[in-house]
Amino acid sequence: MALGIAAAFPLARFLASLPIGVKPADPLTFLVVSLILAVVALLASYIPARRASKVDPMVALRYE
Secondary structure (H helix, E strand, C coil): CHHHHHHHHHHHHHHHHCCCCCCCCCHHHHHHHHHHHHHHHHHHHHHHHHHHHCCCHHHHHHHC
């Protein structure tokens, strides 16, 4: 996590040089991006886990 925060500020400065209006240390941008990444990570783990929970364990064990 510390590595990500350390890398975020130089990347934010790069984004500030682009004409999209992001400031180098904009807390709202960091919050929104963090929330989006958290939601994507939760969905990426929830969807396969939900599919796997619908399989009967004995059928899964006998499959191989």
